[in-house]
Amino acid sequence: MLPPLLVITQGPVSRWLVGLCEDHRLLYAFLTVGIMLGAGAALGILTEKVLSAIGMETNKLDNAE
Amino acid sequence: MPAVLLPIAEVQTSILILVAIGFGVGVLAGFFGMGGGWIITPFLHILGLPMPLAVGTGLANIAGQGALGSVKHRKMGNVDYRLGAIIGLSMIAGVEGGKRVIMALDSIGVVDSVVRIMYFLLLGGLGIFMLVEYCMEMRRRSPKRGQEAGLIEEPKGQTFSGLASIRVPPMMECRSADRRTSLWTLIGMGVAVGLLAGMMGSGGGFALIPILIYVVGVSTYVAVSTSLFCVMISGGYGAFTYALGGRADLVAAIWILLGSAVGTQFGSSAIRYVKGYGIRLLYSLMLMLAAASVLMKHLGLGSAALVTALAGTLLMCSIILARMARALLKERTAT
Numbered sequence: 001m002l003p004p005l006l007v008i009t010q011g012p013v014s015r016w017l018v019g020l021c022e023d024h025r026l027l028y029a030f031l032t033v034g035i036m037l038g039a040g041a042a043l044g045i046l047t048e049k050v051l052s053a054i055g056m057e058t059n060k061l062d063n064a065e
Numbered sequence: 066m067p068a069v070l071l072p073i074a075e076v077q078t079s080i081l082i083l084v085a086i087g088f089g090v091g092v093l094a095g096f097f098g099m100g101g102g103w104i105i106t107p108f109l110h111i112l113g114l115p116m117p118l119a120v121g122t123g124l125a126n127i128a129g130q131g132a133l134g135s136v137k138h139r140k141m142g143n144v145d146y147r148l149g150a151i152i153g154l155s156m157i158a159g160v161e162g163g164k165r166v167i168m169a170l171d172s173i174g175v176v177d178s179v180v181r182i183m184y185f186l187l188l189g190g191l192g193i194f195m196l197v198e199y200c201m202e203m204r205r206r207s208p209k210r211g212q213e214a215g216l217i218e219e220p221k222g223q224t225f226s227g228l229a230s231i232r233v234p235p236m237m238e239c240r241s242a243d244r245r246t247s248l249w250t251l252i253g254m255g256v257a258v259g260l261l262a263g264m265m266g267s268g269g270g271f272a273l274i275p276i277l278i279y280v281v282g283v284s285t286y287v288a289v290s291t292s293l294f295c296v297m298i299s300g301g302y303g304a305f306t307y308a309l310g311g312r313a314d315l316v317a318a319i320w321i322l323l324g325s326a327v328g329t330q331f332g333s334s335a336i337r338y339v340k341g342y343g344i345r346l347l348y349s350l351m352l353m354l355a356a357a358s359v360l361m362k363h364l365g366l367g368s369a370a371l372v373t374a375l376a377g378t379l380l381m382c383s384i385i386l387a388r389m390a391r392a393l394l395k396e397r398t399a400t
Contacts, residue, residue, distance in 0.1 A: 014072035014316070021073055021311055029308035032315050033301050036125050039319060040132030040297075043326035048137055051330055 073314040074122070076113045080320060082375070087126075087324025089378035094130065094325065095332020096339070096385055097348065102127045102267035102300075104378065105321060107184045107359045111370045116177045117167050118314060121307025123266030124160075125318035126325070128304045131268060131297030133326055135290075143290035145241045145283065151248070152291075153298030155255025156262065156269065160303045163263020168310065183265060184359045191271070192352030199346045241291075244282040254280065259299050266303075268296035328382070335385050338392035344385065351381040 020028045067080045086108050090101030106123035110116055138144055170176035236245040254276050258269040270292045277288035307313045354377035361370035 011070065011072075014070055017315060018072045021308075025309055025311065028311075029305045029313075032125055032308040032313050032318075033128060033305045035315060036129040036304055036318055036322065037132045037297070037301055039322055040129035040326075041136045043129075043322065044133035044136035047133075047326055047330045048140075051334070 069316065069320065071114070071314045071317045073311065074114045074118050074317065078112055082112070083317060083320035084324035086375065086378060087321035087326075088328035089324075089375075089382045090321075091130075091325030091328020091330075092332040092335070092382040092385060093328075093348070093351075093378070095329035096335050096344075097332075101325070102130075102262070102269075103184070103187065103265060103271065104355055104374075106266035107181075107188075107355065107362075108374050108378075109317065110177070110181070111358060111362050111367065111374055113367075114314070114317070116180045117171050117307070117310075117312045120167060120180070120264070120266030121304065121310070121313035122317050124262070124300050124303030124307055125313045125315065126300075126321050127262075127266070127268040127296055128300035129318065129322040130325055130329070131293050131295075131300050133322075133329065134293035135297050138290035138293060141286075141290070143241075143286045144294050145239055145287055145291045146294065148237075148239045148241070148251070148277075148281065148283070149291045149294035150298070151237070151251050152255040152258075152273070153295040155252040156259030156295060156299035157302045159256040159259020159261070160263035160299050161306060162256070163260045163265075164303070164306050164310075166260075166264055178363070180265065181359055181363045185356050185363070187265070188352050188359065189356035192349045192356060195345055195349035195352065199349060239281060239283065241283045241287040246281050250280065255295070262299055263303055268292075268300055270296055331386060331389075335389040338389045338396075339385055344388075347381055347384060351377045 017028070020031065068077055069080045069083065070077050086105065090104050093104070094101045102123050105126055106119050109119035109122055114122065135144065167176055167180070170179050232247060235248045237248050237251060238245050258272045258276070261267070261272065262269040273292040273295060274285075274288045277283050277291060278285060281288075283291065304313055304318075308315075354373055358370040358374040358377070361367075361373060
């Protein structure tokens with residue numbers, strides 16, 4: 001039912017992720033959500049700070065109108 | 066070109082391609098105010114990911130983009146959290162339903178074809194719709210031709226007037242809306258949009274924003290901000306449930322998110338400088354190109370599909386960024 005997962009030899013992170021996905025699926029699922037939400041929030045704060053530092057304000061939100 | 070291995074998908078690809086598509090989609094999402102999940106998922110499929118993995122990875126990326134956008138919009142106070150929580154939690158039910166449909170289609174071996182056809186119809190349909198809307202707007206803006214054709218101002222949101230008139234209690238009063246909406250309408254819409262999102266790996270912003278504006282009655286700013294909050298909830302759940310089934314590649318999602326984080330900022334900055342309805346014509350053409358690339362993939366023309374999808378997205382971004390640069394230069398020389 002599940003796709004066969006190849007144990008990748010290049011890179012310890014890849015190996016670890018594959019192992020996690022094969023053996024600890026619940027942990028992998030929580031890790032995926034946690035990293036994506038955390039990275040998204042962190043990048044949002046970071047890019048906002050960088051842009052305001054260089055004077056590019058993004059105070060208009062869309063172009064729908 | 067630096068290569069990266071997508072360990073769960075077992076696909077080797079270029080980091081630059083992933084970041085470039087993330088950047089491109091980010092520019093468009095920031096500029097047009099809606100997410101780009103419905104471009105990312107077919108793109109990942111074109112790169113070689115099986116459709117369930119592409120959908121799961123797309124949803125993981127959407128969760129990240131939703132969080133990114135929500136952080137930005139929270140500061141401006143435009144997010145209606147109560148409304149967002151009701152719709153976002155309803156979307157979870159839809160996403161779970163969508164995932165089950167995808168798994169059922171996967172078990173009988175038709176998932177790739179079915180989702181590809183859905184994408185072809187969605188992207189192509191949306192492209193044609195925007196093209197028609199553009200032509201109608203152009204006719205409306207021409208007073209002489211408008212009089213000749215007997216055109217009158219069409220009330221906005223006519224399509225949604227039926228939904229807005231549902232009065233089944235309990236009725237919800239949203240702080241940012243100009244009318245009361247039935248809780249059941251909100252839940253129903255959330256489930257429907259979530260089902261689409263769960264099956265196609267998109268956030269559903271393209272459906273949520275008009276619904277929030279025309280059915281719930283919030284302003285465009287609140288609609289965009291609240292939709293991002295909903296997308297964060299539904300995308301987060303989608304990423305979780307697909308990852309639980311081994312169908313989400315974290316590495317691909319992160320690289321794309323890195324590109325889109327930068328792209329989104331450029332896109333939202335471009336709004337101040339790039340004016341004109343003409344950009345919508347280009348957007349509709351880009352959507353049709355994306356639909357064509359999905360069709361190419363369906364016909365076994367993988368490389369041509371990849372080039373078409375990448376070229377269409379990057380061309381559109383280049384036009385927006387070039388116009389922004391020109392306007393910036395003009396502004397600086399004038400001061």
